[in-house]
Amino acid sequence: MIVVEGKTKITVPDTLTITKKDEVFYNPKMEANRDISVCVIQTFLKNYKREEFLICDPLGGSGARGLRYANELEFKNGIVKVVINDINPKAVKLIKENIKLNNLDNVEVYEGDANVILSKNFRMFNVVDLDPFGSPSPYLDSGIRATITKNGLLCLTATDTAVLCGRFKKPCVRKYNAFPINSKDCHEMAIRILIGYAIRVAAKYDIGLKPIFSHATDHYVRTYLLTQRGAKKADEALEKLGYVKDIGGDKVIKSLYEGYEKGFGGPLYLGEIYDKEIVNEVYKIAVERNYSEKAKNILKVLCDECDINQLGCYDIHEICSNIKKSAPPMTTIIEKLKERGFKVSRVHYNPKGIKSDAKLSDIIEVILEATD
Numbered sequence: 001m002i003v004v005e006g007k008t009k010i011t012v013p014d015t016l017t018i019t020k021k022d023e024v025f026y027n028p029k030m031e032a033n034r035d036i037s038v039c040v041i042q043t044f045l046k047n048y049k050r051e052e053f054l055i056c057d058p059l060g061g062s063g064a065r066g067l068r069y070a071n072e073l074e075f076k077n078g079i080v081k082v083v084i085n086d087i088n089p090k091a092v093k094l095i096k097e098n099i100k101l102n103n104l105d106n107v108e109v110y111e112g113d114a115n116v117i118l119s120k121n122f123r124m125f126n127v128v129d130l131d132p133f134g135s136p137s138p139y140l141d142s143g144i145r146a147t148i149t150k151n152g153l154l155c156l157t158a159t160d161t162a163v164l165c166g167r168f169k170k171p172c173v174r175k176y177n178a179f180p181i182n183s184k185d186c187h188e189m190a191i192r193i194l195i196g197y198a199i200r201v202a203a204k205y206d207i208g209l210k211p212i213f214s215h216a217t218d219h220y221v222r223t224y225l226l227t228q229r230g231a232k233k234a235d236e237a238l239e240k241l242g243y244v245k246d247i248g249g250d251k252v253i254k255s256l257y258e259g260y261e262k263g264f265g266g267p268l269y270l271g272e273i274y275d276k277e278i279v280n281e282v283y284k285i286a287v288e289r290n291y292s293e294k295a296k297n298i299l300k301v302l303c304d305e306c307d308i309n310q311l312g313c314y315d316i317h318e319i320c321s322n323i324k325k326s327a328p329p330m331t332t333i334i335e336k337l338k339e340r341g342f343k344v345s346r347v348h349y350n351p352k353g354i355k356s357d358a359k360l361s362d363i364i365e366v367i368l369e370a371t372d
């Protein structure tokens, strides 16, 4: 069967279970993820001066992601070239068919292990996009080595959110060398654990990583990390790591260099996980291209959310349950906080969550007033 995403046609297997058992993997629910990916990478091409912009999609599946990059990225001053790879021969066959279906001449296809193709291409790609089953950790070292060291982009998807969100502790230590946090905003903490781990892996190569865009949607988290060359940049990135303890929605923070203390989660990234300008531009591109409603909805909330630099969010239902009050409408809480001069936004990953520069005590005051 043929599906259409953005401007790209993709032949996918007629029957899909969305598990590893499928002949070739394609998940229609990830369309919004791919829409956003095209828009984030598009922001890089506006001021890019060289003639060739190289992208590697080493875990390609049906090729949906890489093909969309090859077909939909607009680059007036040069060409975008995409390398797509998969270990599954049936996937490689389908990717080749999909290249023909879209009349593309800017895609190369390979069959083999992702780590092999990445390792063979040292500092080659402007963008490396790791979109595996589960955790990207097994491909991180080679992914970082295959990315250019200055203003390269490492895109990471992790679908092992149960691990990152604290349902299972041991695999989180194994895959990310970090303790998870099982809080109401664990999806943001999951993004931060993933970024924190990537920063530690990159640091040994004297590369700093700076998050420019992140989101947690459905069963996955996704982040985009800019490469910055040099030991100083790597040190600066490490300085933004630390440990966090959640106490009923409030956060206690310790720096990486203070060391671990029992009951804390981490190491994880404590800095901003978005670049505001890029988030706004990504939204603009998604609207211009009329990409999926789901992508536009995520991006719309993110535009507000990234204006507030709060670690995690306040879960209004959790706070109400702690103070034994029934939860007032979210709109009432938001209005009342704004009336008091606080910044406030909904969060894209939790319908009961808000981000604000208000303290927990201010939020409680507003809830009490609204429930009087």
Ligand SMILES: C[S@@+](CC[C@H](N)C(=O)[O-])C[C@H]1O[C@@H](n2cnc3c(N)ncnc32)[C@H](O)[C@@H]1O
Pocket (backbone or CB within 6 Å): 024, 025, 026, 027, 030, 034, 058, 059, 060, 061, 062, 063, 064, 065, 085, 086, 087, 088, 091, 112, 113, 114, 115, 131, 132, 133
């Ligand atoms: C989640 S799917 C990729 C989905 C795809 N990026 C998309 O957006 O539709 C993961 C893919 O990785 C492939 N894969 C698994 N292990 C691999 C390895 N070691 N090297 C290369 N490909 C691998 C699988 O065959 C599968 O097609």
